[in-house]
Amino acid sequence: MIPLLCLRIRNVFYGSRMTAVKKTIVFGASAIVLSAGLPPSASADDLKVLTAGAYKQVVAAMAPQFEASTGHRIILENDTAGGVARRIEGGAAFDVAIMTPDLVARLVASRKADAASVVNLARVGIGAMVPAGAPKPDIRTVEGLKQALLDARSVAYIDPAAGGSSGIYMAKLFQQWGIGDAIERKAVKVQGGYVGDHLVNNEATLGFQQVSEILAVKGVVFVGPLPAEIQNFTVYTAAIGAASREQAAAQALLHLLAGPETARVLQERGMEPVKP
Known part of the structure; x- marks a missing residue:
């Protein structure tokens, strides 16, 4: 059986066409299904990733490889950096958060993220x-x-x-x-x-x-x-949620995102790795 990867992406649109639409994107062997509405609840093997703006494309590109190698399914939710921070401060659960360094530092200070897990992943102008x-x-x-x-x-x-x-x-x-x-x-x-x-x-x-x-x-x-x-570069920094029950899987994802395979994806999308 070919495993499915479910990416739940929230984008907010304004205008006459739609407002606050949630889209669920399901990847299988060769099909992509888009549907509006509330996505299914996360299971024990799901890894919930909250990411700011530009970095969502990178996670989405690397997710199939991660899912195939770990058996975990990524639930990817996207917002502005400030939007992600507000959701977490409001009590949203997460396994991995990817935001700007200052906002990740706030998560660590409030004990919502594990300080030892913090890693800079990329930057973009x-x-x-x-x-x-x-x-x-x-x-x-x-x-x-x-x-x-x-x-x-x-x-x-x-x-x-x-x-x-x-x-x-x-x-x-x-x-x-x-x-x-x-x-x-x-x-x-x-x-x-x-x-x-x-x-x-x-x-x-x-x-x-x-x-x-x-x-x-x-x-x-x-x-x-x-x-x-x-020029102003936005740095994307990741941290694992302090309350995450999938610590090992979250660490595996960060290892992949900070690795050479992801570096090629970054370059294709106008971003660059951040040197340690």
């Missing part, structure tokens, strides 16, 4: 995107990026209030440059998921998010990373 077919602005310099922002009809990024690290950083840049009010008037603030979807839907003409999130969206073109002197 922020990039710009435009809809497919649109002219690509020159953002190789800070001045070029500022001009592209001012020229754009509308600018999409993760809403800082949602806790997404890229949106928080971009909003700070806008304020530092003295263009915060100008961008605010034409901002499309995305509550979660892919910013690129809002460019595909013609809601915005210029967007910003982690490079890995840009590359995952069909219908947008990656313009390039932020200029090196202002």
Whole structure:
């Protein structure tokens, strides 16, 4: 029998099409089934992984190998980094949490995560995107990026209030440059998921998010990373839940995610490993 891997991914969409939709993705031999609604409860052999934004693609890519080698099934739930933290603080159970280093440190301080298990897994920078077919602005310099922002009809990024690290950083840049009010008037603030979807839907003409999130969206073109002197890397750090009953399996997953096989997946998705 070919084992099944169930990934439960929560993305929050805003607009007329759907709101707060939960999707269950089931992988078998060659079939993918998508269904809206509440997923099944976790079993004793399930490993519940809560991951922030961009890193979900990496876990999803490595999950089949992990499941085949351990017999455990990954239940993968995704949110912004701040969203994951709020869910855990609100009592959500988890075996592995993958967030930014500061939020993982808070979990350790509150004794919700095992300090000895903490490991940095990857980092990813922020990039710009435009809809497919649109002219690509020159953002190789800070001045070029500022001009592209001012020229754009509308600018999409993760809403800082949602806790997404890229949106928080971009909003700070806008304020530092003295263009915060100008961008605010034409901002499309995305509550979660892919910013690129809002460019595909013609809601915005210029967007910003982690490079890995840009590359995952069909219908947008990656313009390039932020200029090196202002680039901001999001580091993804993992920790095992202090109350997890699957400590050995959780440690095995972290070992896989920090290993050379996952490094190749990171590169394909615009990310890079973090050196110990």
